[in-house]
Amino acid sequence: MNPHPDLTPDVIRGIGWLYLLLFAMNIFWTVRSYKRQESVGRLAAWAMYTVMLGVVGVAHVTVQSGSEQFLIRMPVWFKTLIDAGAKPQYYFALSIALFAAVVWLREQLVKPTVSWLILNGMVLFMTLSMTDYDFRQIVGKPDNVPIVSMLFIVAFFTWLYFKRAVDNDQRIAAGKPLFEQEDNEKVLVWPDLVYTEMICMVILTAILVAWGIVLQAPLEEPASASRTPNPSKAPWYFLGLQEMLVYYDPWMAGVVLPSMILVGLMALPYIDFNKKGNGYYTFNERKFSVLTFMFGFLPLWIGLIILGTFLRGPNWNFFGIYELWDVHKLVVLNNVNLSEYFWTWMGQPLPVAEAGSSKFLQIVMILKREWLGLVLVAGYLGALPMVMAGTIFRKFFMRMGFIRYMVFANLVLFMACLPIKMVLRWAFNLKYIVAIPEWFFNI
């Protein structure tokens, strides 16, 4: 039943070290619980869990022969379930839901036990998933290792932010001084800062050297212009942009939208008129800006990089994390332009200029064919900001003035145009809102 080369003793021992890492982490946690004199039941639970991890870890590390009679694996039904539901829309919906949950439940999330449980869950999930051949293939690629660690690092720092922000928000609500203001006398840079910097440099150097020894930098076959690899992927930090190519043409996904990201980032300090939250962590005092930035950074940037790296396989098809990257996987795709929808609904054929007609008439017919899409796009960028100025962004409009507000509204709309197009694609198989391939002008 198993078509893949399976768990060799080497792999099992490697997984064992992950269990031992968890074991070490939870020894620390059990000791911490003991020192804090938590209830006997809790302490016993942590101790038992830790011992169990230790036993499992040792059993893995000392294993001599491979796999068949072995042990703890990710259950097949779970893998099948995950792979069966592997679609970009589910992934995206899930990442949005996760983001919403983190923000919504932030006060619970920052409690030590809760965050510790989540960390354990994440590492355990990774460890168990490592028993799957296809998962190992993707995650274990040398160039992908930094991306896996990035996932944990970004999660950690987001957690750290919420921890500090929730603390400060409670202090502000209670009228107490900020965390950053307490115990904040001036200290000399020598030794307080330069030593920190030096220790940092030493640790980093050690990490880089160790990383270089353990993992060889990737080097594939010599370059050949005639053999295109499938999938062909951009460098990993651009995979979010490459993922946008599914929904937009290169001129949008590769040029306009990235430029708008940069313009938006640079414009940010001139748009955010909120004076609060300067130099300390807070969420409640600047909800809108934090949520907007995080939405762009977490689900859209980091989330799409993860998607592009781990879940996009040959022909840029979407694969589950436990799925074989099958070159022959077929996905039924029948995307339809808005103009086609419209003229079919009108019961008319698409307007086409007759052969040999003048250039002017050709242009007119193209505009006639695509008029609905053009009006919608113009309305989206031209009229919608004014509508929002009178409704949801009324306060912003009053505070910002006309030009600043228009810049802000257009940036927000550009950011929103990616999820909007995604949803339209998934819900209506919509290909282009405006489709003028004659001019390379497809939106």
Place this chain on the structure above:
Amino acid sequence: MTLGDYIRDSQIWKSIFRHPAPYDRRNRVVVMLTNFFLHLHPVSVKKQGIALSYTWCMGGITFFLFLVETVTGVLLMFYYRPTLEHAFNDILALRDVTTLGIMREIHRWGAHAMVITVWLHMYRVFLTGSYKPPREFNWVVGVLLLVLTLLLSFTGYLLPWDQLAIWAITVGSNMARATPFLGHEGPGAQILNLGGYDLITNASDARFILLGGRFVGEATLNRFYILHCVAIPLVVAGLIAIHFWRVRKDGGISQPL
């Protein structure tokens, strides 16, 4: 008199270090003012401003990684030749036979790490609201540095000249072909046409300028090599100087107002 005191009392030592050893408070102030490498720092800072859980240390780490990349990169330049004939084999030799070939590993992993730390630095600066007045412009400089970091990494990606390299650069640079007006498959390029001749063709558009050809070839390798090793690092070094100078001038490391 211990040996250490003897050395520190010698004429040679005193001529190099313009101050006595920083053992007492006065000299700990003086050392910051008189040492070239330390004078980037102020003499004293607010304690919470330098707490690790506050700054995450990501800006400093990014700078340190830039230095690591410079040192390992210069060492690699002694060995590596950016030509179709040698590029791949030099990297192969670095992997298999060259003493200290680990420099390539450190260079590549350091580059990946630098991309991540520069994002996290931006994330932290945003989350502490440190882009707010009077630091708006320094945030803009920071965004430019972010772009240049990505470009450094992107141009370096091609140099090993393996399948991974040329196809990643092909995929990435194909976007330039669709630049509005400036790419031969971009909207508006057809309008730029003089007396029936297209100004923007696949031999004159943005992609051609980037690659030095119609596809990723030897000219591209040379172009990316110069960009990667000389042009972009120079700009980055200049912007880093401005970035640090503005941190000091705009009120030091971020703190509650």
